[in-house]
Amino acid sequence: MTQSIEELKQQTESLLQEAISQIAAAEDSQMLNTIRVNFTGKKSELNNISKMMGKLDKDQKPELGKAISGFHANFNQHLDDKISQLKAEELNKKLAGEVLDVTLPGKTPKVGTKHILTQTREEIETFFLGLGYQVVDGPEVEVDLYNFEKMNLPKNHPARDMQDTFYIDQELLLRTHTSPVQARTMEKHDFSKGPLKMISPGKVFRRDDDDATHSHQFQQVEGLVVDKSIKLSDLKGTLLAFSKAMFGEETEIRLRPSYFPFTEPSVEVDVTCFKCHGEGCPMCKHTGWIEILGAGMVHPDVLEMSGIDPTEYSGFAFGLGIERVAMLRYNIDDIRHFYQNDLRFLSQFKGGQN
Ligand code: FA5
8 A cells, every 4th residue: 555745754753752752761771772673673664664765756755755864863862862861860879879978987907017026126226326326237148257257256166156056068157146247347447437336137046946035046236336445334335325225214234244255355234124123023033133135345356357456446346136125125925926926916016006
């Protein structure tokens, strides 16, 4: 049956109205897609109308063409508007479901803390930097020459027994103390630029059996001052100021005669017990004093072996165990706690960081 141009235009218009009402009722993009296929696809009524074009008179063809393209323009416009509307609705729904209460307290990230030995080492460094010392590093794998010989401990010297260690070969070993850094620093020092004042913190190793106060690996801080007319009283004044800074203003020190091959005279330095303040308690084994370090005046032979004239220069040196200082300050009863990585122990020492 052939339809007139008027009927075709009418049919196109009806189709458009139907499409518009379906678009308006659509609830999601999937429904819109179905509408698009139904109204503009190959099997759509509109396509059938387009096929009628060939049967129309020449002057009627543009009329139908105009009606069809009018359909498309209108249809697409309504479709686009609906897509935007659905998108906006979707976003609003999402936002409504995601209510953000900006007044809720935030989640504090867990921040770690420096190991208590690192904190103690840094406090010691800060103290000596304040007195104008430089902080020097030295090798942990050391040669016999620096660890022993230049420290006045020639081969077969009986005092080597006090510091047995792990040997890599005849000449190479894990250093037993930080004292070899003394020789390494003295050899390089230029006295025209001022006195030598250094500390050197670091790991040391000994063939010691582990117990509550001994470990086969621990940390020391070496101290060394060399200049013209350095005296034992300079050592005592420095260590008194250090002890007060570490253990409290009321702390006193005493020097007891001792022996180290690299110092002459040599002393052990004790501080007044900061628990009983000298009265006597289990901590200080009822003596009122606690030993913290070894020290002395640098032996003239040690100065000479490092190229310094002992008739012109003198110096003092000291060496302390960082673990020992931390154990005393925080009343820690077993050195092994430092190395076991037990968070219940470590997290007690948060320093100033948390
Ligand atoms: C020395 O190592 C000397 N080099 C110190 C020194 C330097 C004296 C400069 C004079 C001049 P000593 O062996 O006493 O000395 O060790 C020094 C400190 O290291 C001790 O007071 C102790 O705190 C610590 N220490 C020694 N052996 C151990 C160990 N096995 N475990 C933990 N700490 C230790």
